[in-house]
Amino acid sequence: MDSKSNHSSPVLTDPIPINKSRLGIHSNLLSYPQSGGSLSPGKHKMTPRKKPAKLDDVRSNGWLDAMKSSSPPRKKLIKGFNIEVPADDIDIAYHSWMIKYPSALKSFEQISKHAKNKKIAVFLDYDGTLSPIVDDPDRAFMSDAMRSAVRNVAKYFPTAIISGRSRDKVYELVGLTELFYAGSHGMDIMGPVKHTGSDDGHPNCVRSIDQEGKEVNLFQPAREFIPMIDEVFRTLVENTKDIKGAKVENHKFCTSVHYRNVEEKNWPIIAQCVHDILKDYPRLRLTHGRKVLEVRPVIDWNKGKAVEFLLESLGLSDRDDVLPIYIGDDKTDEDAFKVLKEGNMGYGILVSSVPKESNAIFSVRDPSEVKKFLKALVRWKRLEEA
Numbered sequence: 001m002d003s004k005s006n007h008s009s010p011v012l013t014d015p016i017p018i019n020k021s022r023l024g025i026h027s028n029l030l031s032y033p034q035s036g037g038s039l040s041p042g043k044h045k046m047t048p049r050k051k052p053a054k055l056d057d058v059r060s061n062g063w064l065d066a067m068k069s070s071s072p073p074r075k076k077l078i079k080g081f082n083i084e085v086p087a088d089d090i091d092i093a094y095h096s097w098m099i100k101y102p103s104a105l106k107s108f109e110q111i112s113k114h115a116k117n118k119k120i121a122v123f124l125d126y127d128g129t130l131s132p133i134v135d136d137p138d139r140a141f142m143s144d145a146m147r148s149a150v151r152n153v154a155k156y157f158p159t160a161i162i163s164g165r166s167r168d169k170v171y172e173l174v175g176l177t178e179l180f181y182a183g184s185h186g187m188d189i190m191g192p193v194k195h196t197g198s199d200d201g202h203p204n205c206v207r208s209i210d211q212e213g214k215e216v217n218l219f220q221p222a223r224e225f226i227p228m229i230d231e232v233f234r235t236l237v238e239n240t241k242d243i244k245g246a247k248v249e250n251h252k253f254c255t256s257v258h259y260r261n262v263e264e265k266n267w268p269i270i271a272q273c274v275h276d277i278l279k280d281y282p283r284l285r286l287t288h289g290r291k292v293l294e295v296r297p298v299i300d301w302n303k304g305k306a307v308e309f310l311l312e313s314l315g316l317s318d319r320d321d322v323l324p325i326y327i328g329d330d331k332t333d334e335d336a337f338k339v340l341k342e343g344n345m346g347y348g349i350l351v352s353s354v355p356k357e358s359n360a361i362f363s364v365r366d367p368s369e370v371k372k373f374l375k376a377l378v379r380w381k382r383l384e385e386a
């Protein structure tokens with residue numbers, strides 16, 4: 001999958017052509033100070049702090065609270081509702097919550113009515129959406145039935161996976177060549193080549209070849225950060241090696257520190273460890289996922305921007321006859337829900353079995369309901385075409 005073009009990343013240096021400003025791919029993609037030049041390993045690191053780790057930082061900055069509320073199990077505190085309730089009461093709370101976020105399955109007629117004569121584009125998160133959440137990230141497999149549902153969807157609608165994982169990893173897990181893939185929370189997009197010529201020569205986009213030898217566009221707005229992320233990944237591995245259950249993943253443009261299998265009493269230690277490393281890297285920031293701390297570049301790019309980028313690449317942006325549908329379960333998916341909601345275009349569908357505030361319009365409980373929804377879309381389209 002070698003790049004044919006030899007552009008260096010524009011993120012740090014180049015002005016952005018006017019035709020891309022709609023996509024938000026501006027020079028202000030960077031929201032960190034641009035002094036410092038090269039991002040090669042070691043050069044971007046601030047003077048290492050010698051002081052021993054204190055746990056006060058992560059207690060006071062809200063990290064620990066966020067960690068505790070991420071991926072809440074049933075019978076625990078429900079985020080945003082501030083009550084601890086048993087499972088039966090959770091069911092009641094869930095049903096009242098569904099008034100605000102109705103089931104996408106039960107609302108299918110409404111959705112399909114709105115979709116009539118429109119071109120649907122489908123965007124899917126991976127973990128917790130296509131595959132159930134499991135303890136070992138390396139074993140988060142999607143079922144064959146889900147794969148077949150996604151394959152069928154892609155026969156009728158342009159379909160993309162937008163994941164926090166590296167693009168290669170999520171492709172390996174999904175294994176369908178007929179989709180577009182965006183890894184590292186949208187910072188690594190392999191999308192279609194536009195034949196309008198406007199992508200050509202754009203510094204953020206390089207021509208590449210996909211798994212099937214087809215020409216594609218590779219969009220990597222954080223390319224300059226690869227050495228920095230790699231350096232931080234290695235430091236995180238080293239510094240967390242004595243924390244039982246901790247696992248660090250390198251997603252090329254971001255890195256994840258999992259604490260799902262770490263005893264809760266050690267969460268402050270793992271949080272402080274990440275916090276201390278980040279102090280040396282002002283160009284990186286932390287976001288929270290489901291029992292995972294995610295370290296990523298401070299650039300103005302996220303899953304929402306990735307949706308806009310893909311719609312533009314597919315020739316589907318700024319059109320009244322397009323209906324994007326985004327399905328996801330995590331905080332990082334909220335950026336995509338927000339883009340759809342604020343643009344009044346299409347539907348965000350949150351995958352959640354517990355009540356939580358969201359920018360999504362509809363909800364489904366779990367990946368099995370995602371599968372049902374995808375199948376319903378295909379059934380509806382087939383009937384439409386019959």
Ligand SMILES: O=P(O)(O)OC[C@H]1O[C@H](O[C@H]2O[C@H](CO)[C@@H](O)[C@H](O)[C@H]2O)[C@H](O)[C@@H](O)[C@@H]1O
Binds near residue numbers: 165256291
């Ligand atoms: O954007 P996504 O495709 O949802 O990826 C987000 C993170 O997903 C993975 O972690 C999550 O799923 C694991 C497997 O079920 C689970 O063990 C973990 O606790 C979850 O956070 C992936 O491993 C992360 O690197 C992604 O950032």
